[in-house]
Amino acid sequence: MSSSASAEAIVSIKNLTRTFNDKIALNKVNLEVNRGQIFGIVGENGAGKTTLIKHMLGLYKAQSGSVVMFNKNPVLDPPAVLSNIGYLSEEPDLPAWMTVSEILYYSASFYPKWDQQYADKLIDAFELPRSKKIKELSKGQRARIGLVLAQAHRPELLLLDEPSSGLDPIVRKDILGAIICGVMEEGRSVVFSSHLLEEVERVCDYLVMLHKGHILLSGALDDIIADHHIFTVKYAGPTKSPLNLENCHKITNLGPEIRIECAGEIETLKQNFCQLSADIIHHRTMTLDEIFTARSEDPQFSLGIM
Amino acid sequence: MNIQLVQGNGIPVYLQIVNQVKYLISSGRLQKDHELPAIRVLAEAILVNPNTVAKAYRELEVAGWVIKRAGAGTFVSGEASPLNKLSQEKIIRQSISAVLVEAKQMNISLPEIKDLVDEEHHKLQINQA
Amino acid sequence: MNTTFILVKDIFRPQHRLGVLLYILLIPLLFVLLKSHEHWWSEYFLINTNLYYLPLLLSFFYFSMVFSYADFSGKAFETGFPKYLYLLPVHSRKLASIPLLTSATFLTFYYLIYCQLILIPFGLEPATLLVIITMIAIQWWVQAIGWAFGHRQFAGIILLLIVINSLIVSAFILKAPPQVFTDNARLIAKLSFAFFIPSGLLLAVVAVKKDRYNDKIMPAKKNYNLLLPGFKIKQAFSNGFRAQVWYDFRLFGYILPAIVIGIAVLFSALMLIQGDDPHKSTTAIMVITLLMFFMAASVIGLEMAKPSFGNSELTLSNFMATRPLSDARYVYAKLIVAFCSLLSAWLIIVVIDTYIIAFSPLNEFFMPFWQQLIYGLNSNNSLSLYLLSITLPAALAWVFCGNNLSIALLGNKVILLVATFVTIFVLIFFFGSSIWFHKHPEHWQILKPLLPNIGIFISSTLLFMGAIFIFWLARRNKIERDLLRTLVAAMATIYWVLWLLTAFSFPQIALQAQTIITLLMLAFYCCLPFLTAPLSFARSRRK
Numbered sequence: 010m011s012s013s014a015s016a017e018a019i020v021s022i023k024n025l026t027r028t029f030n031d032k033i034a035l036n037k038v039n040l041e042v043n044r045g046q047i048f049g050i051v052g053e054n055g056a057g058k059t060t061l062i063k064h065m066l067g068l069y070k071a072q073s074g075s076v077v078m079f080n081k082n083p084v085l086d087p088p089a090v091l092s093n094i095g096y097l098s099e100e101p102d103l104p105a106w107m108t109v110s111e112i113l114y115y116s117a118s119f120y121p122k123w124d125q126q127y128a129d130k131l132i133d134a135f136e137l138p139r140s141k142k143i144k145e146l147s148k149g150q151r152a153r154i155g156l157v158l159a160q161a162h163r164p165e166l167l168l169l170d171e172p173s174s175g176l177d178p179i180v181r182k183d184i185l186g187a188i189i190c191g192v193m194e195e196g197r198s199v200v201f202s203s204h205l206l207e208e209v210e211r212v213c214d215y216l217v218m219l220h221k222g223h224i225l226l227s228g229a230l231d232d233i234i235a236d237h238h239i240f241t242v243k244y245a246g247p248t249k250s251p252l253n254l255e256n257c258h259k260i261t262n263l264g265p266e267i268r269i270e271c272a273g274e275i276e277t278l279k280q281n282f283c284q285l286s287a288d289i290i291h292h293r294t295m296t297l298d299e300i301f302t303a304r305s306e307d308p309q310f311s312l313g314i315m
Numbered sequence: 316m317n318i319q320l321v322q323g324n325g326i327p328v329y330l331q332i333v334n335q336v337k338y339l340i341s342s343g344r345l346q347k348d349h350e351l352p353a354i355r356v357l358a359e360a361i362l363v364n365p366n367t368v369a370k371a372y373r374e375l376e377v378a379g380w381v382i383k384r385a386g387a388g389t390f391v392s393g394e395a396s397p398l399n400k401l402s403q404e405k406i407i408r409q410s411i412s413a414v415l416v417e418a419k420q421m422n423i424s425l426p427e428i429k430d431l432v433d434e435e436h437h438k439l440q441i442n443q444a
Numbered sequence: 445m446n447t448t449f450i451l452v453k454d455i456f457r458p459q460h461r462l463g464v465l466l467y468i469l470l471i472p473l474l475f476v477l478l479k480s481h482e483h484w485w486s487e488y489f490l491i492n493t494n495l496y497y498l499p500l501l502l503s504f505f506y507f508s509m510v511f512s513y514a515d516f517s518g519k520a521f522e523t524g525f526p527k528y529l530y531l532l533p534v535h536s537r538k539l540a541s542i543p544l545l546t547s548a549t550f551l552t553f554y555y556l557i558y559c560q561l562i563l564i565p566f567g568l569e570p571a572t573l574l575v576i577i578t579m580i581a582i583q584w585w586v587q588a589i590g591w592a593f594g595h596r597q598f599a600g601i602i603l604l605l606i607v608i609n610s611l612i613v614s615a616f617i618l619k620a621p622p623q624v625f626t627d628n629a630r631l632i633a634k635l636s637f638a639f640f641i642p643s644g645l646l647l648a649v650v651a652v653k654k655d656r657y658n659d660k661i662m663p664a665k666k667n668y669n670l671l672l673p674g675f676k677i678k679q680a681f682s683n684g685f686r687a688q689v690w691y692d693f694r695l696f697g698y699i700l701p702a703i704v705i706g707i708a709v710l711f712s713a714l715m716l717i718q719g720d721d722p723h724k725s726t727t728a729i730m731v732i733t734l735l736m737f738f739m740a741a742s743v744i745g746l747e748m749a750k751p752s753f754g755n756s757e758l759t760l761s762n763f764m765a766t767r768p769l770s771d772a773r774y775v776y777a778k779l780i781v782a783f784c785s786l787l788s789a790w791l792i793i794v795v796i797d798t799y800i801i802a803f804s805p806l807n808e809f810f811m812p813f814w815q816q817l818i819y820g821l822n823s824n825n826s827l828s829l830y831l832l833s834i835t836l837p838a839a840l841a842w843v844f845c846g847n848n849l850s851i852a853l854l855g856n857k858v859i860l861l862v863a864t865f866v867t868i869f870v871l872i873f874f875f876g877s878s879i880w881f882h883k884h885p886e887h888w889q890i891l892k893p894l895l896p897n898i899g900i901f902i903s904s905t906l907l908f909m910g911a912i913f914i915f916w917l918a919r920r921n922k923i924e925r926d927l928l929r930t931l932v933a934a935m936a937t938i939y940w941v942l943w944l945l946t947a948f949s950f951p952q953i954a955l956q957a958q959t960i961i962t963l964l965m966l967a968f969y970c971c972l973p974f975l976t977a978p979l980s981f982a983r984s985r986r987k
Contacts, residue, residue: 047364066766068986084986088684092768102761104691106752108676117680118687119768125680185362193355193365207322211363231370234327243420265420288416293325 017044018077019166019198020065025074027060027222034060036223037074042198042215044165047188049209049230050202051301052219058202059099061219062170065200066096079165092120095159097184099171101151105144109137109154113161120162128161135183149180156187167191169201173208185212206297210234218301225304230297237295237303238278240269242287258303266290270303316345316352318361328363332371333378340380340391351381351389447534451542454529460510467503468554475562500558504551508583511547512590525591525652536653544587544648548580555579577641584644592651684769688777696748697781700789703740707733708796734837735871737793741786741841742867745848746860748778758855765985774985775853775977782845790838839966846973853977855984 020042027035035057042048050058063069064076067083067090076083083090103112109132117123132139135153143151152172159167167188173181185208191197203209209216210230217227226233243266261268267287271278275292282289295303318335320328339345351357354372358365372389375381382392418428456464509515513526529539555576675694681687747753751761767774844867851863 068765070986088768088770090768091766094766096762096766098762102763104751104761104763106695111677114677114680115687115691118682119684123680182362186359189358189362189365193358210322211320211328211367214364214366231327231329231367239325245419288420290413290416294327296323296325298323299325 018042019044019079020048020200021075021077022061022064023075025061025064025071025076027057027064027069027072033222035064036221038219038222038224040217040227042166042200044198045192045196047192047199047212047214048201049213049216050200050219051204051206051209051216051297052202053204053305055221056219057222058219059170060222062168062200062202065168066091066094092122092162093165095162095164095167097152097155097159097167097169097172099174101155103143103151103154103158106142108140108142109146110139112143112154112158116158116161122164123162125161127163128157131157131161149176152176152180153183156184160187160191163195163197165197167197167199167201169199171202171204173203173205181208188212206301210297216297218304220305226300233300234294234297236274237272237300238270238275239293239295239299240271240278240282240289241291242267242269242282242289245286245288258307270295270299316357318357320361320363329367329371329374332363332368333374336371336375337380345391347391347393349391351391353388447532447538448542450532451529451534451539452546454526455511455513455543455546457510457515459515463506464510467506471500471503471558472561479566500555503554504579504583507547507551507554508586511543511550511583512587513543514590525655530656536656537649539656540591540649540652541645544584544645547583547587551579551583552576581640581644584641584648588644588648588651591648591655684767685773685777688767688769688774689780692748692778692781693785695752696744696778697785699753700737700740700744700785701792704733704737704789704792707736708792733793733797737789738837738841738844738871739868740789742844742848742871743864744782744785745845746852746864746867748782748849749852749855749860758852758857758860760855760985771982771985772978775981776974778849779846779973779977782849783842786838786842786845790841794834836966839970843966843969843972846970847976850973850976850980853980853984855980 018041020040022038022040025035025038025040026033038057038061040048040061050061052058060069064071065078065083067078067087070084078090079093081090107115113128113132117125117128135150135157137146137150137154137157143154146154156172159169169184169188172184176184188199188201189212192199201209213230215228216230216233218225241263256272258270258272259268260270279289316336316339318332320331322328326334336345336351345351351372352360354365354368357363358368372381372383376383376389379392381389383389415428513524525539532539677690681690750758751764848863848867852860854860
């Protein structure tokens, strides 16, 4: 579960705080993305994902804290930072009056590393009609063009903001495929935000969970999942000592059995249950969905993986 | 190699891959010395992080199910390897442990469990014949 | 074989040899036909056209096409320089100049013959030099434009240009008394010769050169477009800045010239069916054209900050905000597009108005006015006054446009609304009051001596108070520094324009404009958008 060879930080965000009219959008957020990582940002609507991404693009100035992209400040040096980023926004707001080929030529002019053959290959693979105007295309086709434009200049960082929202499964597959291929073939780093946690679970190495502007969790996906468990236990004997476990989110009584959602190292937990004379009937790790729900419902449920 | 992922059931992706590969090997669909697809190829095919696929392959290797030959790829190993036997025993032990816990809750004694095991084994032999 | 001979021969292409011959023979026939039936049609058509020139202009229309190598190829009307000629071992200069010189020679001879055969026998004294030079200037520009924009969708526009020019020239060419005609003729001839003809030649040579080498080298990513990038692009640009210029021109750049051309067509048509005394309406037309030009220029400035013309949104889309282009370049692309658009529209107006004044019966009205102006300013040089009267309104329109763009780039809808209203108010007040004063010269006589003093006093006071207010706000940290700068620029512009209102008679402006200080201020305000626009944009691009 190692990241790519060099541990060079592509994105380095420290203590970023942002308020909009007295409403806190981001609260002391820390983030570090290294080369070759696939980094997921998850959170409910309004959690601050888009705000965070806009800081990376230099569209918001850091009110307090710092944002460093490719060792540069995205606000002070937009062309240097943006020319290395391939960005796909939630609703690709491409100029509706342009045709597909026009927008390709237009975009190509901005990036010295633009690979026209690669762009053509992708356009053909996606079967996009070159002479049609963008306003005549379907939503899925627009997302595909956005994807081509984001990749064709072979950027170092692919930045996707809820790329799959409202799209059919085939287009979603194209997006995931682009993410994975990019990382494998080009050593590209990817940051993408999503509220489709299943996708994130499949594809990400690292994860940060945002809730109302602050970080619930961050770290390697595998570590996070490996530390969240659902146990189904049953008391061995008649005496039922109360289960006071640390880092316990929810305890549900299901008749004779008890379902416990908790966090921690598995062997330690097993020993705890043993000490409390409870037999483990069933165990599994929590899905990302369940972890997110648990953590956002219960602010006391802290793990300490930061 | 046909891997189908099911999400939302709490089984991590890498584990699902491991389990399915194990199933394919034990059911004979993947023969000995059959080459598994390269990590990249599989990652692209099932749309999963290549590191996850790599982790699955490593687990399979440690458990003795596959062998990684340097510069050549990953191949299904023979069943006769001792590591294989150990991990197979481990799986059986886990199942036995679960049965014993259940039996304890239902107050079924050990001799009764052994009788039940004999009966089921007998049934299996009749069905296979 | 002599390449010159080949090139000349090629101009008179086989398909056109018959056409040219027909025109040479048919035109006199057509004229005789019309003249013999004059009693019949002159009752029904109050055409303010000297019919004697109309056939000439019709053939001129056809010859323009022939000499610019325009042709129907398949379904489309192509106006580009023929590619097979690039294979000849000749310099691009020669390739371009041969058709130009041929057309000039041909037209001259054709006109001279036309005069001998038609005009003189019917008792007309043609002003030979003037008409020939004008026709050559138009011809060379048509050729140059056809080659610069050839192989693209511009054929329609070139046709339109030709039609307009023909309409205008035919509408106004003639009834002027000969002596006034010749006085202006010297002026116009000097202008045409000094500007239109050499620039037409230069444009044609550059167009051919660029077109030729674009084909030869065919670089994958570079677009060596001459004046304007084409309406539709066929390859990527060499850098993002050029791409952005294309983008903005496509969205905004054609609007102002289109408006001006539209007005010109409309009014030329009106003039054609005018009748015998068009001078009052002509004045009105010129004033309205100027007003529309200022209005359109100001509105363009406000609209250019939007995603597209007439859009209700003022915010930058994610796509545009993430272009790897620095703030300054993004804004300069817009400013350049605004500037070129304004300049080309203004040139169209100048050309048209020059024709109107030179050729129409308006001469009778205009000449005394011009003489008075020169006398009043103690200036002997009508040419420099003419040049001043051309540059000053254009500079004013640019100041409006550029500063409006700076204000609009702030991205604040409320400020935009305020700026729109102020613009409309200022312009209407400006023109309205000048028309009122024109009708009440007695009030004007009273007001005139006081104007410079009142104007300077009022605007200086307002400016001073405004500056104090803004700096007071700044000290109290209620306003950001870059917003502050833009506001100062905007307010200063408004006050300066208000000051101008108090000196709105044309001689007065010219007089004021001749002082160094006023000229410097004008230059400063023309440059101001380049400072304020990036500041405004930086503020709205990142919050």
